[in-house]
Amino acid sequence: MPMDFSLVIPTYNEGLNIKGLCGQLIGVLENLHCGFEIIFVDDNSPDGTWRVAEALAREDKRVRVIRRMGKRGLASAVVSAWALCRGDVIGVIDGDMQHPAAALEKMLNSIVGCPAVDIVIASRYIAGSTVLNRSASKAFKSKLAVLFGRIFIPEVFKLTTDPLSGYFILRKKVVEGVKLTPIGYKILLEVLSKGKYEKIIDMPYAFGERKNGRSKAGLRQSFISLVHFIKLRRSLKPRVIIF
Ligand SMILES: Nc1nc2c(ncn2[C@@H]2O[C@H](COP(=O)(O)OP(=O)(O)O)[C@@H](O)[C@H]2O)c(=O)[nH]1
Numbered sequence: 109m110p111m112d113f114s115l116v117i118p119t120y121n122e123g124l125n126i127k128g129l130c131g132q133l134i135g136v137l138e139n140l141h142c143g144f145e146i147i148f149v150d151d152n153s154p155d156g157t158w159r160v161a162e163a164l165a166r167e168d169k170r171v172r173v174i175r176r177m178g179k180r181g182l183a184s185a186v187v188s189a190w191a192l193c194r195g196d197v198i199g200v201i202d203g204d205m206q207h208p209a210a211a212l213e214k215m216l217n218s219i220v221g222c223p224a225v226d227i228v229i230a231s232r233y234i235a236g237s238t239v240l241n242r243s244a245s246k247a248f249k250s251k252l253a254v255l256f257g258r259i260f261i262p263e264v265f266k267l268t269t270d271p272l273s274g275y276f277i278l279r280k281k282v283v284e285g286v287k288l289t290p291i292g293y294k295i296l297l298e299v300l301s302k303g304k305y306e307k308i309i310d311m312p313y314a315f316g317e318r319k320n321g322r323s324k325a326g327l328r329q330s331f332i333s334l335v336h337f338i339k340l341r342r343s344l345k346p347r348v349i350i351f
């Protein structure tokens with residue numbers, strides 16, 4: 109596959125998950141015969157995830173680690189890692205194994221084989237996708253976020269079936285020279301609002317269960333998402349409201 113791919117994995121207390129995930133990713137990416145790098149960006153996790161990542165990086169030169177000191181935030185971690193990516197296609201995947209490594213094959217094939225495509229989003233909400241055992245409270249919070257998103261930034265929410273997805277790839281030029289200033293979790297919204305792109309594809313996949321550890325997405329994150337929607341509303345062109 110003629111391209112270089114950089115995949116970023118944001119982590120916070122994922123020490124028990126990343127070895128298995130990294131092995132799976134390397135297996136999938138080696139089969140695609142593309143150049144690749146896997147970049148862990150860890151916010152100095154108390155469980156020492158960065159230490160596990162550094163051991164993986166010592167074993168394989170294609171694995172890199174960024175350890176951020178004194179900073180927290182999924183989306184800001186991803187933005188700081190993307191700035192250091194060498195690939196012409198970049199991406200993001202969670203570090204808890206909810207996002208199957210195998211889905212990358214189709215995602216990468218559809219960007220490489222089609223020059224018009226700039227972003228490929230793994231979507232939980234199209235035909236062919238499955239969502240495993242999501243708790244009622246998570247499902248409710250997600251529905252609420254979609255509702256608020258549709259109210260505040262409808263032009264962004266109609267671009268894809270899963271604007272809150274945390275698993276996607278894009279051509280680096282989409283965000284090159286673009287100032288991304290996300291807060292909270294929803295990095296894709298920032299890309300869709302500010303990036304330079306033409307075609308987006310949604311890809312079905314099997315959204316799984318977290319392997320080990322706990323989710324960090326609590327009520328606080330829901331509130332931060334709401335503030336993010338409002339910030340994006342202000343940065344986008346005003347909507348014309350006709351009475
Ligand atoms: N670097 C970094 N990663 C984070 C932070 N918060 C969450 N993550 C990672 O982002 C991914 C998604 O977080 P998770 O807690 O699973 O959210 P959920 O899937 O919405 O429940 C996981 O790999 C987390 O370890 C953070 O503050 N900094």
Ligand SMILES: [Mg+2]
Pocket residue numbers: 202204206318323
């Ligand atoms: Mg998760």
